[in-house]
Amino acid sequence: MIYLKYSLFHTTGKDTIIFVTKEDHAAPSTAELVEEDPNDPFEERGLILPNGEINWNCPCLGGMASGPCGTEFKDAFSCFHYSKEEVKGSDCLEQFRSMQECMQRYPELYPQEDEKSPSETPKDSESTDALDENSTSASDQDSDTKQANTES
Amino acid sequence: MLKCRTVWKKLAPLARTSSTLCRQNVRKAGLNNGRIPTHVPTAHMSSGLPGGGGDNLKYALLVGAASIGGVAYAYHTMKGDQQRYQARITELSSRSQKAAAKESVTPIQPQPPAVENTETKATTEPKPEAAPSSQEPSPPASGTEAVATSETTELPPAVGSTPASLKLPSHAPYLLLGGGTASFAAARSIRARDPGAKVLIVTDEPDLPYMRPPLSKELWFSDDPSVTETLRFKQWNGKERSIYFQPPSFYINPEELDSVENGGVAVLTGKKVVHMDVRGNKVKLDDDTEISYDKCLIATGGVPRNLQVIERAGEEVMKRTTLFRKIEDFRSLDKVSRNVKSITIIGGGFLGSELACALGRRSTESDLEVIQMFPEKGNMGKVLPEYLSNWTTEKVKKEGVKVLSEALVKSVTYKDDKLEIHLKDGRLVKTDHIVTAVGLEPNVDLAKSGGLEVDSDFGGYRVNAELQARSNIWVAGDAACFYDIRLGRRRVEHHDHAVVSGRLAGENMTGANKPYWHQSMFWSDLGPDVGYEAIGIVDSSLPTVGVFAKATAKDTPKAATEESGTGIRSESETEDTATSAVASVTPAPVVENKDDYGKGVIFYLRDKVVVGIILWNVFNRMPVARKIIKDGEEHADLNEVAKLFNIHED
Numbered sequence: 001m002i003y004l005k006y007s008l009f010h011t012t013g014k015d016t017i018i019f020v021t022k023e024d025h026a027a028p029s030t031a032e033l034v035e036e037d038p039n040d041p042f043e044e045r046g047l048i049l050p051n052g053e054i055n056w057n058c059p060c061l062g063g064m065a066s067g068p069c070g071t072e073f074k075d076a077f078s079c080f081h082y083s084k085e086e087v088k089g090s091d092c093l094e095q096f097r098s099m100q101e102c103m104q105r106y107p108e109l110y111p112q113e114d115e116k117s118p119s120e121t122p123k124d125s126e127s128t129d130a131l132d133e134n135s136t137s138a139s140d141q142d143s144d145t146k147q148a149n150t151e152s
Numbered sequence: 153m154l155k156c157r158t159v160w161k162k163l164a165p166l167a168r169t170s171s172t173l174c175r176q177n178v179r180k181a182g183l184n185n186g187r188i189p190t191h192v193p194t195a196h197m198s199s200g201l202p203g204g205g206g207d208n209l210k211y212a213l214l215v216g217a218a219s220i221g222g223v224a225y226a227y228h229t230m231k232g233d234q235q236r237y238q239a240r241i242t243e244l245s246s247r248s249q250k251a252a253a254k255e256s257v258t259p260i261q262p263q264p265p266a267v268e269n270t271e272t273k274a275t276t277e278p279k280p281e282a283a284p285s286s287q288e289p290s291p292p293a294s295g296t297e298a299v300a301t302s303e304t305t306e307l308p309p310a311v312g313s314t315p316a317s318l319k320l321p322s323h324a325p326y327l328l329l330g331g332g333t334a335s336f337a338a339a340r341s342i343r344a345r346d347p348g349a350k351v352l353i354v355t356d357e358p359d360l361p362y363m364r365p366p367l368s369k370e371l372w373f374s375d376d377p378s379v380t381e382t383l384r385f386k387q388w389n390g391k392e393r394s395i396y397f398q399p400p401s402f403y404i405n406p407e408e409l410d411s412v413e414n415g416g417v418a419v420l421t422g423k424k425v426v427h428m429d430v431r432g433n434k435v436k437l438d439d440d441t442e443i444s445y446d447k448c449l450i451a452t453g454g455v456p457r458n459l460q461v462i463e464r465a466g467e468e469v470m471k472r473t474t475l476f477r478k479i480e481d482f483r484s485l486d487k488v489s490r491n492v493k494s495i496t497i498i499g500g501g502f503l504g505s506e507l508a509c510a511l512g513r514r515s516t517e518s519d520l521e522v523i524q525m526f527p528e529k530g531n532m533g534k535v536l537p538e539y540l541s542n543w544t545t546e547k548v549k550k551e552g553v554k555v556l557s558e559a560l561v562k563s564v565t566y567k568d569d570k571l572e573i574h575l576k577d578g579r580l581v582k583t584d585h586i587v588t589a590v591g592l593e594p595n596v597d598l599a600k601s602g603g604l605e606v607d608s609d610f611g612g613y614r615v616n617a618e619l620q621a622r623s624n625i626w627v628a629g630d631a632a633c634f635y636d637i638r639l640g641r642r643r644v645e646h647h648d649h650a651v652v653s654g655r656l657a658g659e660n661m662t663g664a665n666k667p668y669w670h671q672s673m674f675w676s677d678l679g680p681d682v683g684y685e686a687i688g689i690v691d692s693s694l695p696t697v698g699v700f701a702k703a704t705a706k707d708t709p710k711a712a713t714e715e716s717g718t719g720i721r722s723e724s725e726t727e728d729t730a731t732s733a734v735a736s737v738t739p740a741p742v743v744e745n746k747d748d749y750g751k752g753v754i755f756y757l758r759d760k761v762v763v764g765i766i767l768w769n770v771f772n773r774m775p776v777a778r779k780i781i782k783d784g785e786e787h788a789d790l791n792e793v794a795k796l797f798n799i800h801e802d
Contacts, residue, residue: 014696015695015696017539017700018697018700018794019699020699020791021702024702025794025795025798025799029792029796030792031789031795033779033785042666043670044670057341057344057345057655059655061344065343065344066343066344068401068402070343070347071414074347108401109398
């Protein structure tokens with residue numbers, strides 16, 4: 001493929017256009033991507049950090065850890081996460097109860113839909129979190145892309 | 153006070169002379185009854201007047217009247233002062249009762265400047281008033297106004313008449329200046345990482361934090377007639393939401409910030425920060441309140457730029473010009489669009505084009521004329537390569553917009569109830585209303601007082617890769633000119649960048665020390681046919697390589713250009729070219745407009761490295777694009793890289 005050098009062709013001919021059919025792109029790509037470092041400290045992380053801890057700042061959690069019931073939520077979810085019981089989280093009923101109590105005080109923020117277990121709440125939040133849908137997290141799909149399709 | 157004394161001193165000799173005269177005349181008149189004393193001791197002064205008894209009587213009357221008048225006036229003034237003093241005391245006590253009735257902060261803010269001027273006078277007034285007997289007539293005259301005005305307005309809580317529990321916090325562990333997207337993202341990040349954190353957001357807008365993109369997109373497409381009030385829009389998944397990030401119940405009152413057990417986020421609206429004291433770790437608001445902090449974030453964004461020709465054009469033109477950025481601008485433009493016949497948008501970038509398309513769509517329902525003008529050759533001329541910019545311009549025109557490209561505004565005048573825009577090439581455009589979308593001026597008001605560096609190339613506060621300006625001060629969002637490790641120093645004005653940088657700043661304010669690494673993206677929609685997402689440096693002056701899906705008979709891409717009658721229609725043509733242009737790539741710099749740029753990927757190169765990517769009508773592939781930018785590798789064949797995107801699939 002011929003590259004037109006930026007310095008030589010400044011105004012015209014600097015833009016290359018290629019049309020490809022499906023067949024053109026049928027063969028697998030030969031482009032090489034750099035291998036990911038799983039312990040890269042700079043990378044955005046998903047819900048669970050490499051060291052096993054919960055990433056409270058994960059966009060997937062929405063506002064759960066930062067709102068008025070954030071503390072209760074963190075307590076309940078941490079308990080669940082580290083629970084070693086056979087029925088995971090069965091030793092955390094107290095925390096869940098106080099979390100639920102707190103959430104009932106803010107029906108606007110935490111609409112009382114069907115029973116949600118904490119493992120589901122992060123992703124099935126009542127409304128798509130504004131910060132989540134427009135930024136991406138390492139593990140999640142790009143919900144931001146769908147934002148672009150609103151008018152169609 | 154002194155004036156009175158001098159006046160009195162001047163009057164004194166006159167008074168003395170008139171009084172001695174008086175006495176003399178009385179003696180003469182009175183003692184001449186009956187007998188005439190042979191020997192009257194002459195007590196008259198050398199300055200005695202040669203007048204008769206009648207004149208002396210007049211003088212007596214004059215002096216008497218004057219003295220009575222003076223005494224009466226003084227008495228009246230004293231009484232008035234005493235009354236006013238009493239009224240003020242009762243008012244003060246009643247105010248403390250009112251404050252005790254748990255009012256919110258906002259009513260206590262009325263007319264702070266007026267209060268400021270009168271407050272100093274008012275505090276000195278009570279003392280003289282307490283001793284009315286020593287008061288002289290004229291001074292209260294100047295002071296009374298001050299007392300009167302301070303009685304009608306409420307003093308700021310700093311006076312100390314309000315109970316301490318309802319005062320604004322004087323210290324916030326985390327102080328965020330600006331109430332936009334970056335600030336909110338930072339607040340959330342801080343709360344997530346620092347349990348029980350107390351975060352105070354200070355904003356000069358009256359609204360709680362909200363997202364900006366729907367103001368020029370989704371809100372215009374809503375069917376709800378009350379959308380200007382509700383500010384709700386439909387998302388991609390069909391669900392409705394408000395542009396506000398969170399409802400008011402999410403936040404706590406600023407007054408409660410200190411006392412709330414688990415902390416929270418408080419928003420102080422309608423306050424502007426005017427001074428920053430970095431050594432003292434505190435800021436001063438426009439009402440002279442001071443708030444100290446441990447960590448501070450500056451996320452003050454910017455203000456829309458205006459054209460100089462419009463600023464100089466006079467009030468009638470300025471009245472009919474909208475600088476679009478905030479909720480109130482959306483509301484006023486919505487109203488305007490229903491009441492005028494013609495709107496002109498100056499600016500061909502993201503905001504200008506989106507608004508043009510939104511208004512253009514509205515023009516199909518009404519007879520609103522929508523004109524868009526800009527100096528470039530086509531819409532998004534500074535972002536998209538020329539062929540794509542031209543193609544996009546055609547799409548914008550299809551949305552009902554009259555596009556005037558290569559248009560430079562020379563002057564704007566108001567004539568016959570119309571705005572006349574004179575272009576440099578001689579064209580004249582008559583319109584009713586102008587929307588200026590010519591860029592953002594980043595807000596660097598605190599640079600001087602805070603001793604913060606401002607970037608001369610990109611504008612905004614200069615910060616390092618960790619978004620830090622100075623110790624304990626971070627900057628995020630539109631106002632931050634930061635160092636991007638991969639792409640170099642830049643300043644980004646997109647929503648996702650505000651989110652990413654806000655979140656990063658919040659992390660670093662809680663001790664993370666992470667550099668800007670996760671590349672933010674942006675997107676734009678121009679009508680139903682054109683939707684793209686982009687990442688990195690997307691500048692049309694860079695060399696680009698665009699890989700587009702060749703439309704085949706089976707293809708029905710979302711961006712099918714059915715009305716435009718482009719190449720996809722003629723099957724014979726596509727089959728013809730399909731056989732010849734297989735894998736070998738022939739660089740064809742200029743392509744006729746007939747070709748369909750339905751969907752594809754465009755790479756922006758700098759020294760052979762991909763620094764920017766546009767996903768043209770191709771969605772859900774942003775992680776791949778992000779990876780390519782992050783790698784920063786030189787790829788010999790970009791077509792191979794393009795394969796990673798599977799552009800032929802949906």
